[in-house]
Amino acid sequence: MQEHEHDRCEEQCIHPEVIESVRREMLGAVPADELAQLFKVLGDNTRIRILDALFRSELCVCDLTTLLGMNQSAVSHQLRVLRDARIVKSKKQGKNVLYSLDDEHISELVRMGSEHVRELRR
Amino acid sequence: MQEHEHDRCEEQCIHPEVIESVRREMLGAVPADELAQLFKVLGDNTRIRILDALFRSELCVCDLTTLLGMNQSAVSHQLRVLRDARIVKSKKQGKNVLYSLDDEHISELVRMGSEHVRELRR
DNA sequence: TTTATATATGAACAACCATTCATATGATAA
DNA sequence: TTATCATATGAATGGTTGTTCATATATAAA
Numbered sequence: 001m002q003e004h005e006h007d008r009c010e011e012q013c014i015h016p017e018v019i020e021s022v023r024r025e026m027l028g029a030v031p032a033d034e035l036a037q038l039f040k041v042l043g044d045n046t047r048i049r050i051l052d053a054l055f056r057s058e059l060c061v062c063d064l065t066t067l068l069g070m071n072q073s074a075v076s077h078q079l080r081v082l083r084d085a086r087i088v089k090s091k092k093q094g095k096n097v098l099y100s101l102d103d104e105h106i107s108e109l110v111r112m113g114s115e116h117v118r119e120l121r122r
Numbered sequence: 123m124q125e126h127e128h129d130r131c132e133e134q135c136i137h138p139e140v141i142e143s144v145r146r147e148m149l150g151a152v153p154a155d156e157l158a159q160l161f162k163v164l165g166d167n168t169r170i171r172i173l174d175a176l177f178r179s180e181l182c183v184c185d186l187t188t189l190l191g192m193n194q195s196a197v198s199h200q201l202r203v204l205r206d207a208r209i210v211k212s213k214k215q216g217k218n219v220l221y222s223l224d225d226e227h228i229s230e231l232v233r234m235g236s237e238h239v240r241e242l243r244r
Numbered sequence: 245t246t247t248a249t250a251t252a253t254g255a256a257c258a259a260c261c262a263t264t265c266a267t268a269t270g271a272t273a274a
Numbered sequence: 275t276t277a278t279c280a281t282a283t284g285a286a287t288g289g290t291t292g293t294t295c296a297t298a299t300a301t302a303a304a
Contacts, residue, residue: 013184013218013280022178023189027236032174034239035232036167043162044292048154056144061251062135067145074293076252081292086242095250095301096135105238109231110157114149116227117156120208135250166262183281196263198282203262217271217280245304252299261290269282274275 041085042109046070046078050099054088055107060096163207164231168192168200172221176210177229182218 027035041047046068053059053067061079065072079099082088089102101107149157163169168190175181175189183201187194201221204210211224223229 013182018179018181019185019188022175022181022185025178026189027171027174031236031239032170033167034242035235036165036170038165038235038239039161039170040165043158043160043165045155045158046292048158048161049149052149052154053144056147057140059140059144060135062249063141063144066141067148071294072251073253073295077292080252092301097251103238105234105241109234109238112227112231112234113157113160114153116225116231117153117160119227120156168262184279193264194281195265195283199262202282214271217278219281247302247304249302250300253297255295255297257292257294259290259292262288264287265285267283267285270280272277272279274277 038085041081041087042106042113044078046074047082048110050075050078050082051087051101051106051110054099054101055110058098058100060093060098062096064099160207163203163209164228164235166200168196169204170232172197172200172204173209173223173228173232176221176223177232180220180222182215182220184218186221 042051049068050064053064059067061072061075064079065075068075079088079090083090086102087106088099090097090099092098164173171190172186175186181189183194183197186201187197190197201210201212205212208224209228210221212219212221214220
């Protein structure tokens with residue numbers, strides 16, 4: 001068992017009431033985890049490019065492979081991550097599988113994120 | 123040099139014009155990278171909880187350490203990641219360093235993400 | 245049936261990342 | 275000055291993750 005008394009700031013920091021009020025309002029462990037998981041899925045260059053492409057049009061894996069200029073296997077693996085997160089959906093059409101965005105929240109998130117990034121550049 | 127002809131679907135997939143039009147509209151490599159980087163920073167449980175806490179109130183490192191119930195060093199390392207991404211800002215006050223959100227876009231992103239996660243749960 | 249095409253997936257590997265430990269820096273108090 | 279407190283940081287480490295390769299599955303055409 002370890003003593004952590006020295007890890008805590010007693011009177012030097014902001015008053016304990018602030019800490020308590022923040023603690024009451026804070027996100028629970030589960031929602032925070034799910035939120036972080038959502039952003040983690042969005043936090044990859046390949047997946048962002050896939051979503052950006054699907055935002056313009058429904059596309060099959062082969063189209064995405066061409067557009068991204070990368071391995072078909074890599075694209076499929078990332079599509080699976082997006083499918084598992086219910087960010088994209090797929091439907092079979094003959095030999096192909098057509099992918100599209102599953103949720104309008106996601107395009108909004110990408111739009112807002114882009115705006116933020118653009119403003120940071122100024 | 124490798125032949126990738128067999129990686130491309132010729133006539134079976136969606137027409138080439140669709141691919142061309144999507145290619146013209148798509149995000150450039152640099153914006154896509156920056157966007158993915160932003161989401162990557164948001165895609166961590168500890169950092170989300172830090173942002174959620176700072177959304178409620180300006181706090182010092184010590185307060186955050188108490189609120190998150192984790193190592194001071196770990197909190198400081200994550201604060202650095204958030205500072206580098208210009209998501210939080212800091213100001214010195216005596217022995218303490220007070221952190222706060224640097225941008226209102228971020229709280230909007232967190233709010234929208236939370237909403238999405240909540241709806242997925244239904 | 246056999247052949248070709250589109251997609252999915254498991255395993256392996258390299259690169260990345262969050263945390264911990266130890267220590268350094270910087271500020272206040274004595 | 276010295277001692278103490280709050281924060282920052284470098285190095286090491288264990289765990290995660292994106293890509294590649296090889297292969298499996300599934301559909302369509304011959």
